[in-house]
Amino acid sequence: MGLETTSPNIDRDNLSQRLDGITSHLEESMTGLLSSQHVRLMHGTGRFLDPHTIAVATEEGEEEIEADAVLISTGSRPRVPEWCTPDGERILTTRHAYPPPEIPDHLTVVGSGVTGVEFVHMFASLGSEVTLIVSRQHVLPGKDPEVAYELEENFISRGVKLLKGARSTSIERDGDVVRVGCDDGRTVESSHALLAIGSIPNSDQLNLEAAGVESEWGFVNIDHNCQSNVSHIYAAGDVSGKLPLSSVATMQGRKIAEHVMGLHSERPHRHISYSQAASAIFTEPEIADVGISQADAFSEGRKVRVTKVPFSASAKALINDDPRGFVKLISDPATGVVLGGSIVGRHAAELISIIALCVTNELTVSDLAETLFVHPTLSETLLEAAE
Numbered sequence: 001m002g003l004e005t006t007s008p009n010i011d012r013d014n015l016s017q018r019l020d021g022i023t024s025h026l027e028e029s030m031t032g033l034l035s036s037q038h039v040r041l042m043h044g045t046g047r048f049l050d051p052h053t054i055a056v057a058t059e060e061g062e063e064e065i066e067a068d069a070v071l072i073s074t075g076s077r078p079r080v081p082e083w084c085t086p087d088g089e090r091i092l093t094t095r096h097a098y099p100p101p102e103i104p105d106h107l108t109v110v111g112s113g114v115t116g117v118e119f120v121h122m123f124a125s126l127g128s129e130v131t132l133i134v135s136r137q138h139v140l141p142g143k144d145p146e147v148a149y150e151l152e153e154n155f156i157s158r159g160v161k162l163l164k165g166a167r168s169t170s171i172e173r174d175g176d177v178v179r180v181g182c183d184d185g186r187t188v189e190s191s192h193a194l195l196a197i198g199s200i201p202n203s204d205q206l207n208l209e210a211a212g213v214e215s216e217w218g219f220v221n222i223d224h225n226c227q228s229n230v231s232h233i234y235a236a237g238d239v240s241g242k243l244p245l246s247s248v249a250t251m252q253g254r255k256i257a258e259h260v261m262g263l264h265s266e267r268p269h270r271h272i273s274y275s276q277a278a279s280a281i282f283t284e285p286e287i288a289d290v291g292i293s294q295a296d297a298f299s300e301g302r303k304v305r306v307t308k309v310p311f312s313a314s315a316k317a318l319i320n321d322d323p324r325g326f327v328k329l330i331s332d333p334a335t336g337v338v339l340g341g342s343i344v345g346r347h348a349a350e351l352i353s354i355i356a357l358c359v360t361n362e363l364t365v366s367d368l369a370e371t372l373f374v375h376p377t378l379s380e381t382l383l384e385a386a387e
């Protein structure tokens with residue numbers, strides 16, 4: 001691009017301060033908003049005494065709260081298998097890694113799902129040597145294989161080692177060395193290891209039995225209104241066992257508020273369609289998808305029309321000097337209704353919202369193709385896919 005640059009230096013302390021600053025800002029504005037609505041905030045740990053009573057353990061002691069309606073939104077925590085004891089120094093869970101205690105010389109990441117690959121990207125960018133244990137033949141199980149392939153290519157080009165078809169069975173620390181053992185006999189030695197193998201719901205301390213609330217594997221069972229089997233007790237977020245995404249938790253909260261207030265019967269009310277939630281993976285390149293995937297359609301034997309346009313055909317991508325990736329649009333061949341899509345490339349997480357809007361509102365490829373977008377933009381690639 002005719003620009004000369006020097007390699008940036010990484011200052012871990014400044015990075016951490018910046019993260020803390022962003023988190024505190026968000027926390028303060030949310031706390032301010034709640035206070036302005038006269039919501040009482042208590043700092044403590046809650047558990048049910050009966051269906052209408054919560055005991056809250058605070059620093060000052062225990063207080064009992066009576067409630068007409070209760071929302072359980074206690075989230076989840078990283079899953080830690082019995083063969084591993086995270087110490088927060090060299091054996092890390094995702095909770096320890098953001099920000100990390102130090103920037104590892106060599107990090108082994110166990111788990112190649114969404115969270116695992118995001119941390120691979122983050123630490124590789126920070127200059128760590130990274131090895132990724134991939135239990136199957138490709139990263140991102142369940143995602144479009146073409147998308148996974150694009151990410152793997154990028155990882156390999158950045159020197160990330162992929163150990164495929166290997167399932168970790170042990171992680172041990174010996175001084176400054178961490179050894180990760182795999183079921184096929186292979187062992188990886190590194191300075192740090194990071195576990196990213198999913199999460200478990202925070203419901204074990206809630207005394208759900210006292211409230212008569214049913215759960216499965218710790219996830220509170222909910223219906224389309226996010227109500228548990230006890231009608232005045234709702235659940236939202238990771239503990240509800242639906243999609244573990246902040247966006248989904250927020251939407252569930254909104255729907256629950258409407259339901260508790262009785263607003264759902266006064267105006268048009270849509271139930272959440274979890275299969276239409278857009279999600280993104282913040283790697284390099286960025287990845288995002290929504291709705292039905294090509295692989296889903298294939299496995300269901302459903303006829304779909306798939307259009308794929310590479311960003312290399314986009315003027316804006318060339319101006320950005322980043323023509324990597326593509327847009328894939330999935331539509332119904334009979335009606336033209338947009339059913340889903342995947343995007344790999346710069347700003348994929350922003351661009352996917354356009355497809356999400358189409359999927360949620362059953363817009364057709366013609367609706368999309370007839371919209372006048374700004375030129376030059378990356379979003380024009382969506383129009384081309386729709387044409």
Ligand SMILES: Cc1cc2nc3c(=O)[nH]c(=O)nc-3n(C[C@H](O)[C@H](O)[C@H](O)COP(=O)(O)OP(=O)(O)OC[C@H]3O[C@@H](n4cnc5c(N)ncnc54)[C@H](O)[C@@H]3O)c2cc1C
Pocket residue numbers: 044045046047073074075076094115202205206236237238239243244245246247248249
């Ligand atoms: C590494 C990582 C990256 C992620 N990135 C994204 C992303 O990019 N986009 C996205 O949409 N989602 C992302 N997620 C998922 C997202 O963070 C969760 O889906 C979301 O935070 C769930 O919200 P929640 O309210 O259910 O739980 P949380 O946000 O976990 O909040 C639950 C709260 O309840 C508290 N609590 C627990 N038990 C009790 C109790 N008994 N009494 C009182 N309080 C209690 C907890 O301390 C916590 O403060 C990511 C998750 C991880 C781990």
